[in-house]
Amino acid sequence: MAKIVVMGAGLGGMSAxxxxxxxxxKAHEIVLIGQGDxxxxxxxxxxxxxxWRKSEDITLDVAEHAERKDIRFIADGVERIEAGADTVITGVGERIGYDYLLICTGPKLAFEDVPGSGPEIGHTQSVCTTPxxxxxxxTYQAFLADPGPVVIGAVQGASCFGPAYEFxxxxxxxxxxxxxRDKVPMTFVSSEPYVGxxxxxxxxxxxxxxxxxxxxxxxHWVVNSKVTQVREGEIDVLEHDAKGHAGETRTLPFKFAMLLPAFKGVDAVAAVEGLCNPRGFVIVDKHQRSLKYxxxxxxxxxxxxxxxxxxxVPTGAPKTGFMIESMVTTIVRNIQAELAGKKPDFEGTWNAVCLADMGDTGAAFVALPQIPPRNVTWTKIGRWVHVAKVAFEKYFLYKMRHGTSEPVYEKYILSALGIERLKDTRH
Structure with missing residues (x-):
């Protein structure tokens, strides 16, 4: 019997x-470790x-649903990974050995990269987590009582631009x-070289x-720019030319601001020698496996x-839900093959499929594969995308509540977009 530890209880970890x-x-033990319940x-x-939603609308109790599937859930997080000993240490000091470890933690939010940003010690809001x-x-409710300028966007080094456009x-x-709306000037700020x-x-x-x-x-928009500092009511933005040379700094006033940060790897993962790149992201091969461990x-x-x-200005590559589903399926099939004494040679398909809601309409982006040249490159805007995003939310929460691993993007989203069904993995 193998013991498999899944680190992270978000979209990737729960699906895994x-x-x-x-x-x-039922022959193998599965332990799911999340940060919070x-x-x-x-x-x-x-x-x-x-x-437009309440927290209880979009969250659920992990333990209740995991235990129905005979999956042990621990809500204390992982304090440390001892990769050489095949062991993780939880936040309360429990040592858990593993035959396989799946790291699905998501990112650490690097608000410290931009002084004055972030919802905890800074002056800008975030939609990266539900809290x-x-x-x-x-903050928005207070703003509605006294409206004024709004600044929304993504800072240098960010890799997740869709939610900034959505918001x-x-x-x-x-x-x-x-x-x-007539009382609120709006500016979109981004490190992207151009909108879209x-x-x-x-x-x-x-x-x-x-x-x-x-x-x-x-x-209005300001692109190809870095956010250098945020003060109460003001954001300093340094624009750059096409060669990356710094140009004019402009100060944008705001009464409400939301800036997506750059990401890093979480501390427990980034601390493992030889596991990650300098930003703390896990280096994997085409089978989603660590090169060293x-x-x-x-x-x-x-x-x-x-x-x-x-x-x-530095920008990162996004990881969309379709790509995450493909990565998860790749891992599961490779572990299954190895447990059966076979060569684990499944490969994921790193494709980008994104549904971006716009409140009363939406945009669908499809890039297959994510890195050009592509077999499919496609963008459409329409109210149907808004409807599809709402349906996706309802189905994914249904999937989590009922413990099914059915691939949402594969079966529902791509078919809704009129795209030929794709395999989750290549064998």
Missing amino acids: AFELRETLG RFSFTPSNPWLAVG HAAQAWQ AMIVDADLRKRKL HMGLGGVGDSRGLMEAEMRQRHI PKIFSAGVCVAIPPVEATP
Whole structure:
């Protein structure tokens, strides 16, 4: 019997634990370790931050649903990984040995990279976590009573641009519903070289479509820029030219601001010698396996993926839900093969499929594969994307509650987009 520890109880970790149980059966022990006792559906955080959802709508109790599948759940997090001893130490000091370790932690939010940013010790809000989005909703309610300039965007080194675009459009839609939009100048700030780059080098005509959408909504933008400092009510933005040379610094006033940070690897993972790159992301081969530690696999945002292209201001490559599902399935099938005495030679398909809600419409981005040249590159805007995003939220939470490993993107999202069904992995 093998003992498999899954580190992280978010989108990747929960999916991995359920898929392991469903694929391997009851013969093996599965331990799921999360930081806290609640699973959060992260893609819904922008809605929470404007009051369109409540925290209880998009979270669930992990232990209740994991234990139904005979998966032990620990809510104390991992304090340390002793990779040489095949052991993790939890936040309360419990030592847990493993035959396989799956690292699905997601990222550490590097607010410290930009002085004055972040919701805890800074002056900007975040939608990266559900508690952050809930705090943003409290701040947003105060803002509604005394509206003024809004700044939304993603700082240098960020790799997750979709939620910034989503939140800008959702705030615009919400303010229009409240008849307050005319009182709120809005500016979108990004390290991307142009609007619609998305960390992907653009997808189809994403630049033209997103610029048109922003002009239609009267959202100004400042791109190819670094946020150098945030003070109460002011954000300093340093613009750059096409060669990356620093130019003009402008100061943007705000009464409400949300800036997505750059990511790093979580401390317990980044501390393992030879496991990660300098930013703390896990280095894996095409089978999602650590190059140094053959008993460690990794999936999700915590995996090291090089930027799609060099940009004048640093941008990272996003990891979307479809890609995470593919990574998880790859790991599970490789472990299954190894336990059966076979060569673990499954490979994931690193494709980008993103549904970005815009409040009253939405944008769908498809890049297959993520890094050009691509077999499919496609962007569409329409109200149907908003409807698809809501349906995706409902189905994924259903999936978690009922412990199914059915691939949401594979079966539902791609078919909704009219794209031929893709295999999760290549064998």
